[in-house]
Amino acid sequence: MTDTATIHDTMTRAVDAALDALVAAGTLPAEISRANVAVEPPRDPSHGDLATNAAMVLAKPAKTNPRALAEALVAELSNHPAVAEASIAGPGFINLRLAGDAWIGELGAIAGLGDAYGRSAMGAGQTVNVEYVSANPTGPMHMGHCRGAVVGDALAGLLEFAGFAVIKEYYVNDAGAQVQTLARSVHLRYREALGETVEIPEGFYPGDYLIPIGKALAAEFGDTYKDAPESEWLTLFRTRAVAAMMDMIRDDLATLGIHHDLFSSEAELQAAGKPEAAEALLREKGLVYDGLLEAPKGKTPEDWEPVELPLFRSTQFGDDQDRPIKKSDGSWTYFGADLAYHYQKAQGADALIDIWGADHAGTVKRIKAAVAALTEGDAGGAKPFDVKLVQMVQLLRDGEPAKMSKRSGxxxxxADMVEEVGKDVVRFTMLTRKPEAQMDFDFAKVVEASKDNPVFYVQYAHARICSTLAKGAEAGFAPSTDHLGLLGEEEMDLIKVAAQFPRQVEAAARAREPHRIAFFLNDLAAAFHSYWNIGNDRIDKRFVVADNADMSGARLHLAAQVGQVIRNGLGILGVEAAEQL
Incomplete structure (x- = not known):
């Protein structure tokens, strides 16, 4: 039976067992927490394969010297069969070099776990609500939404892989002035469908995507609402228009492989009295009061008058002024409705994550403060709430700004992007930089067959593996575990990179940063291509060696497991692994 314990699992248990031995010997008190003990690769690979900070973090609570504790730990760890060498660095860090058999064992773990290799129980089934995209339902999804959509969906996939229960949510902003404008724009298209010549006024939505909705309404209602007062058709047209827009948005997101679990309506939220409930709770806590709104910054408009409004005490949380949750006409501000929405989300999740555009950076502090105040009192205190900001993407075509879409106006x-370059290219490219960094998306470069194109580089590594396995089969060789001891230093180096995957998953999930998986895949692809290139110069280093069946079987097994890790990583990101290019 294949042992499916990973290197990370094995060595974490080894360190834990060594600490147990020191407790039994009276060197360490039994009650000391080990929560901050880590086993991970050192920053400098020349120091060893793994390192642990156990002596550094436990020495103070144990009232002992870090170096002395490290010496005791090294003595224990040196007896472990997977450890070739244990040494102390600096004031008490412990570096570990692992035996070759330990790395061979990692290939067994990858093969045994297959699609589950790298999965973690770190999340312990905690429910995390990830809200992303949440574009106003006024038109097709466009590039302004794309990067946040991909980052949010990849984050949801990452957290699920790391053991969390994930709710993927979309907040439908269907209660504001923009959907009233949408309804009026659709009414113009309805009149147009009835034969009237119309002009789209400035401020309305001009895109051709509204024409089919106007035609459908004309077919259903005839000229009933053609000359009717707005009060008779506005609500109906708004409801139909939003429904049609959401159908379009779902279809657009589906082209990227994105499917939300839950769509929450702002209009329904307000109809259910959720903002009033949130306001009442914040008043109880003394965080909402009736006060005068400060005058606008800079030159005060001549028609400005002070008005008393319910204000959230955001200055208590670092804001430069308290913020209104209602407007002077009694309707809710965006902030007022938003905090109520987050209060609602918190009822069904252990933690909340929002993916926002970078232009919303100024509201992060106040909404975090409001959510903390609203969720205080739950078991464990306020619920964790994180906001990830995503920078816009500049679209280019051969270095020049890309042309606009006729359909959108x-x-x-x-949909235009996916049709031209494909879902997988769009998704992976959006994760090749940190989301807070500016990004250029050049239609020509993202499909370029070059090592400078990360999408191609990673996909090419997997396609090469598939081709190698096929060529091995043609030569009569199959992946085999019978002679893995023949693998040498260069092969071990490749295994060591692949073996980082489980740790990368946990680190990326903990940091809420799915781009780390894309970065790791690029490193793994580089390691694979580097090994491949050795075979270009040396026939004996190729994966398939015609006169050596034993070595060929071992290397083909290695290639198959590297391919498995690449597939698992791409799967987290929602990208299919290419079998040929």
Whole structure:
């Protein structure tokens, strides 16, 4: 039976067992927490394969010297069969070099776990609500939404892989002035469908995507609402228009492989009295009061008058002024409705994550403060709430700004992008930089067959592996575990990179940073291509060696497991692994 314990599992248990031995010997008190003990690769690979900070973090509570504790730990760890060498660095860090058999064992773990290799129980089934995209339902999804959509979906996939229960949510902003404008724009298209010549006023939505909705309403209602007062058709047209837009948005997101679990309506939230409930709770806590709104910054408009409004005490949390949760006409501000929405989300999740555009950076502090105040009192205190900000993407074509879409009227749609370069290229490219960094998306470069194109580089590594396995089969060789002891230093180096995957998953999930998986895949692809290139110069280093069946079987097994890790990583990101290019 294949042992499916990973290197990370094995050595974490080894360190834990060594600490147990020191407790039994009276060197360590039994009650000391080991929560901050880590076993991970050192920053400098020349120091060893793994390192642990156990002596550094436990020495103070144990009232002992870190170096002395490290010496005791090294004595225990040196007896472990997977450890070739244990040494002390600096004031008490412990570096470990592992035996070759330990790395061979990792291939067994990858083969045994297959699609589950790298999965973690770190999340312990905690429910995390990830809200992303949440574009106003006024038109097709466009490039302004794409990066946040991909980051949010990849984060959801990452957290699920790391053992969390994930709710993927979309907040439908269907209660504001923008959907009233949408309804009026659709009414114009309805009149147009009835034969009237119309002009789209400035401020309305001009895109051709509203024409089919106007035609459908004309077919259903005839000229009933053609000359009717707005009060008779506005609600109906708004409801139909939003429904049609959400159908379009779901279809657009589906082209990227994105499917949300839950769509929450702002209009329904307000109809259910959720903002009033949130306001009442914040008043109880003394965080909402009736006060005068400060005058606008800079030159005060002549028609400005002070008005008393319910204000959230955001200055208590570092904001430069307290913020209104209602407008002077009694309707809710965006902030007022938003905090109520987050209060609702918190009822069904242990933690909340929002993916926002970078232009919303100024509201992060106040909404975090409001959510903390609203969720205080739950078991364990306020519920964790994180906001990830995503920078816009500049679209280029051969270095020049990309042309706009005819369907939308003034922007490039996600559907246009996916149709031209493919879902997988769009998704992976959006994760090749940290989301807070600016990004260029050049339609020509993202499909370029070059090592400078991360999408191609990683996909090419997997396609090469598939080709290698096929060529091995043609030569009569199959992946085999019978002679893995023949693998040498260069092969071990490749295994060591692949073996980082479980640790990378946990680190990326803990940091809420799915781009780390894309970075890791690029490193693994580089290691694979580097090994491949050795075979270009030396026939004996190729994966398939015609006169050596034993070595060929071992290397083909290695290639198959590297391919498995690449597939698992791409799967987290929602990208399919290419079998040929």
């Amino acid at each position: 003034n922007f490039v749609t996600i």
